[in-house]
Amino acid sequence: MPQEHYIAIMSEPIEVPTMAGLMAKGESPEILFWVGCAGSFDDRARKITKAIVRILHKAGLSYAVLGTEEMCSGDPAKRAGNEFLFQMQAMQNIQVMNGYNVKKIVTGCPHCFNTIKNEYPELGGSYEVVHHTQLINDLLRSGKIRVAGGSFKGKKITFHDPCYLGRGNDEYEAPREVLQKLDAGLVEMKRCRAKGLCCGAGGAQMFKEAEKGNKEVNIERTEDALEVKPDIIATGCPFCNTMMTDGIKNFGKEKETEVFDVAELIAQAGEL
Amino acid sequence: MDYLSQIIFGVVFLAALSFFIYNVRRIRNNIRLGKNINRSDHKKERWRVMFRVALGQSKMKARPLAGFLHLIVYVGFLVVNIELLEIVVDGLSGSERSLGHWLMRWNLGPVYDFLIATFEIFALLVLVACVLFLLRRNVAKIRRFHLSEMTRWPKSDANLILIFEIVLMAAFLLMDAADYSLYANSNGADAPGMYPVSALLHPLFAGSDVFTLQTISHVCWWIHIVGIFVFLNYIPFSKHFHIILAFPNTFFSNLWPKGRFTNMENVKKEVELMFDPNADPYATPAPAEEGTEPGSFGAKDVTDLTWKQLLDAYTCTECGRCSSECPANLTGKLLSPRKIMMDTRDRLEEVGRNKRKNGANHDDGKSLLHHHITKEELWACTSCNACTQACPVNIDPLSIIVDLRRYLVMEESQAPPELTVMFNNIENNGAPWAFPQADRFKWAEDD
Numbered sequence: 262m263p264q265e266h267y268i269a270i271m272s273e274p275i276e277v278p279t280m281a282g283l284m285a286k287g288e289s290p291e292i293l294f295w296v297g298c299a300g301s302f303d304d305r306a307r308k309i310t311k312a313i314v315r316i317l318h319k320a321g322l323s324y325a326v327l328g329t330e331e332m333c334s335g336d337p338a339k340r341a342g343n344e345f346l347f348q349m350q351a352m353q354n355i356q357v358m359n360g361y362n363v364k365k366i367v368t369g370c371p372h373c374f375n376t377i378k379n380e381y382p383e384l385g386g387s388y389e390v391v392h393h394t395q396l397i398n399d400l401l402r403s404g405k406i407r408v409a410g411g412s413f414k415g416k417k418i419t420f421h422d423p424c425y426l427g428r429g430n431d432e433y434e435a436p437r438e439v440l441q442k443l444d445a446g447l448v449e450m451k452r453c454r455a456k457g458l459c460c461g462a463g464g465a466q467m468f469k470e471a472e473k474g475n476k477e478v479n480i481e482r483t484e485d486a487l488e489v490k491p492d493i494i495a496t497g498c499p500f501c502n503t504m505m506t507d508g509i510k511n512f513g514k515e516k517e518t519e520v521f522d523v524a525e526l527i528a529q530a531g532e533l
Numbered sequence: 534m535d536y537l538s539q540i541i542f543g544v545v546f547l548a549a550l551s552f553f554i555y556n557v558r559r560i561r562n563n564i565r566l567g568k569n570i571n572r573s574d575h576k577k578e579r580w581r582v583m584f585r586v587a588l589g590q591s592k593m594k595a596r597p598l599a600g601f602l603h604l605i606v607y608v609g610f611l612v613v614n615i616e617l618l619e620i621v622v623d624g625l626s627g628s629e630r631s632l633g634h635w636l637m638r639w640n641l642g643p644v645y646d647f648l649i650a651t652f653e654i655f656a657l658l659v660l661v662a663c664v665l666f667l668l669r670r671n672v673a674k675i676r677r678f679h680l681s682e683m684t685r686w687p688k689s690d691a692n693l694i695l696i697f698e699i700v701l702m703a704a705f706l707l708m709d710a711a712d713y714s715l716y717a718n719s720n721g722a723d724a725p726g727m728y729p730v731s732a733l734l735h736p737l738f739a740g741s742d743v744f745t746l747q748t749i750s751h752v753c754w755w756i757h758i759v760g761i762f763v764f765l766n767y768i769p770f771s772k773h774f775h776i777i778l779a780f781p782n783t784f785f786s787n788l789w790p791k792g793r794f795t796n797m798e799n800v801k802k803e804v805e806l807m808f809d810p811n812a813d814p815y816a817t818p819a820p821a822e823e824g825t826e827p828g829s830f831g832a833k834d835v836t837d838l839t840w841k842q843l844l845d846a847y848t849c850t851e852c853g854r855c856s857s858e859c860p861a862n863l864t865g866k867l868l869s870p871r872k873i874m875m876d877t878r879d880r881l882e883e884v885g886r887n888k889r890k891n892g893a894n895h896d897d898g899k900s901l902l903h904h905h906i907t908k909e910e911l912w913a914c915t916s917c918n919a920c921t922q923a924c925p926v927n928i929d930p931l932s933i934i935v936d937l938r939r940y941l942v943m944e945e946s947q948a949p950p951e952l953t954v955m956f957n958n959i960e961n962n963g964a965p966w967a968f969p970q971a972d973r974f975k976w977a978e979d980d
Contacts, residue, residue, distance in 0.1 A: 266974055266977035266978055267977065267978075277977040279974075296973075296976070298964040298965055298966065300976070301964070301968075301973045301974070301975075301976055302964060302966055302968045302972070302973070302976075307976040310976055311976070311977075314977075326974070326977075328973065328974040329970060329971055329973045329974050331963075331973060332963035332964070332970070333959045333963050333964050333965060335959070337955060337959070337965050338955075338956060338959055339794055340794070340916045340935070341938060341942060341948060341952050341955070341956070342831065342935065342938030342939040342940075342941060342942035342943065342948070343939075343942050343943065343948070343956055344796075344797045344800045344830065344831075344939055344943065345800055345803070345804065345830075345943060346956055346959055346960060348796065348797075348800050348801060348804040349804055349807075349960075350959060350963075352804055352805075352808050356808075375790075375792035375793070378790075379789065379790055379792055379793035380793060380794060380796060383796045383801075384796060384801070424792075424915070424916075424917040424918060424919075425792045428791055428792075428917065428918040428919065428921075428922050429790060429791050429792025429793075429918055430790045430791075430792050431790065455922050456595070456858070456919075456922075458858075458860055458863075458919070459860040459915045459917035459919065461860060461915060462915070463915040463916050463917050464914050464915040464916030464917070465916075465952060465955065466915050467965075468951055468952060468954075468955040468965055469912070469949050469951040469952055469955075470949075470951065471864075471866070471913070472861070472866045472867065472868070472909055472912055472913040473865075473866070473867075473909070474861070474864045474865035474866040474913075475864060475865030476863075476864040476865060477864065478860040478861070478863075478864050478915065480864075481860065481863060481864050482860075
């Protein structure tokens with residue numbers, strides 16, 4: 262019997278359902294929560310994962326995760342030019358997801374989001390894929406979750422557009438609409454939306470040293486952010502989160518400016 | 534005009550057209566060296582993109598000043614070239630302002646007044662805009678005009694184009710001014726046209742006699758029209774070819790979300806075979822279809838790219854908006870998306886020349902990858918799509934970067950060592966890091 266999977270929601274622990282577990286009970290959830298590698302293994306990103314789970318739970322959605330059956334979507338392999346490895350990953354994931362008759366997927370990673378949404382269909386995996394900021398926006402609009410917003414009053418938040426959510430898939434407004442519910446001041450960096458500057462992690466850069474240059478990309482981007490003197494830099498991507506957090510540390514501004522995922526802010530504001 | 538000048542005009546006109554058509558065909562043949570890709574779907578959407586992006590210049594306004602000046606030159610170019618019609622008719626028939634006289638005969642003099650006045654105003658605006666562009670390029674320190682790929686020729690090319698346009702517009706205005714002075718001197722009430730800019734220039738010619746004015750008018754007429762013919766034939770050798778290719782290039786744009794990369798068909802076949810439980814692992818591969826080459830994975834040279842990627846290369850006008858938004862370029866890395874396009878075009882020209890000289894199968898032992906574009910450039914890309922977003926004519930440097938990376942990785946095993954580690958991790962434990970698959974759900978245990 263594998264260990265059961267609970268995370269704490271306020272004081273009450275909540276079980277995180279798996280596709281396999283639900284199938285054993287003859288149930289099939291409406292939404293698959295695709296956690297992604299960063300969300301599964303990276304200490305910082307795990308907190309984002311939990312925030313998303315709290316939101317899904319609070320909204321009373323029928324969801325499940327793949328647990329140990331999930332594998333890398335193949336995004337970093339594909340961007341690095343290893344199409345074989347990408348398609349191998351994709352085919353395995355598609356077999357698993359089609360086996361569970363998955364229809365709709367939400368994910369906290371714009372790279373997984375883009376890959377599964379745009380590149381899996383040709384390989385036999387067609388699903389409705391949404392980014393977690395899009396789902397959260399829908400949940401807020403329909404009143405399935407509510408935020409108090411009080412704790413963020415007077416705070417200055419700036420949103421860093423993940424490339425694969427923004428330019429990659431033309432979604433600029435959902436995360437901003439969500440942030441506006443926080444009752445905080447939303448300020449834009451000089452480079453934002455379609456002109457937003459990359460954090461430096463995409464295209465498999467996360468897994469290698471940067472080429473020789475005169476600056477790291479995340480430093481350049483952190484400067485953009487610090488220019489507007491935010492209390493919080495909000496992101497929608499675990500890799501952007503790492504890069505911006507490192508950038509803030511580099512400038513020794515951890516006390517003034519914190520980096521959070523949109524999901525974490527909503528989980529905090531909703532007291533989830 | 535006598536018959537001699539008519540004959541000279543006719544010969545120059547035909548020669549200019551023929552040489553232009555010859556060079557356009559040369560470029561078309563080069564583009565056809567690319568691999569096939571289907572971009573004829575969703576015709577309605579394609580027309581819409583072309584009207585919006587090329588004709589409507591929707592992406593130029595991202596930089597308001599340059600965008601506005603460009604709009605003036607673009608509209609001016611289209612408008613003033615209507616006058617070409619009259620010039621060609623005059624040149625061939627030996628008449629003067631044939632359109633004007635013809636319109637007056639039908640009591641449509643005001644139409645000609647309006648046309649000439651519009652031409653004159655636009656000619657002046659274009660001239661001013663081009664002078665400002667020259668100053669921007671050569672005096673103002675704008676980073677994208679001075680990146681390392683902007684060597685002598687690309688810089689001269691840009692300046693030449695602007696000087697050409699200034700000379701053409703100046704000749705046009707001087708011709709009009711001389712004509713206007715002639716009409717004014719002879720109190721010619723029946724003179725065709727309205728000349729708002731020439732009227733301002735009139736004092737310049739106050740003391741000139743009829744002969745001088747006629748000479749100025751004729752000389753400027755010839756400078757203007759021969760200049761246009763020379764310019765027309767300069768364009769296929771210049772970055773300025775974008776004035777034509779911007780239209781087909783936006784029509785054949787990638788209509789998918791920018792984040793989507795293509796799934797390679799030849800890889801798909803192999804992977805499907807691996808996943809097919811009924812496939813015989815010891816079977817001899819099916820014989821290749823007639824006429825198909827054993828394809829390689831990814832692109833090593835321009836002939837491995839698609840015709841759309843090659844069309845992109847010829848469409849590029851080296852404005853550098855891509856590179857000025859590229860995170861790698863902004864932080865001092867070697868990568869410049871504009872250089873990727875310039876290299877692709879230059880290499881394609883080289884390959885085309887080789888094939889014409891030495892036969893279709895000639896191999897000069899060089900390739901786009903390594904000889905023009907280095908690994909260091911390719912590995913600096915974050916695939917963020919800032920370049921494709923910035924391009925005013927929907928060029929896609931990222932797809933070329935990825936195709937070259939594919940060749941590096943799948944044919945030459947030349948990924949940086951850290952990426953090879955990442956590949957191995959994904960292959961062995963389903964994640965880019967060395968964590969066991971069994972630990973994937975541990976995030977939900979530790980609370």
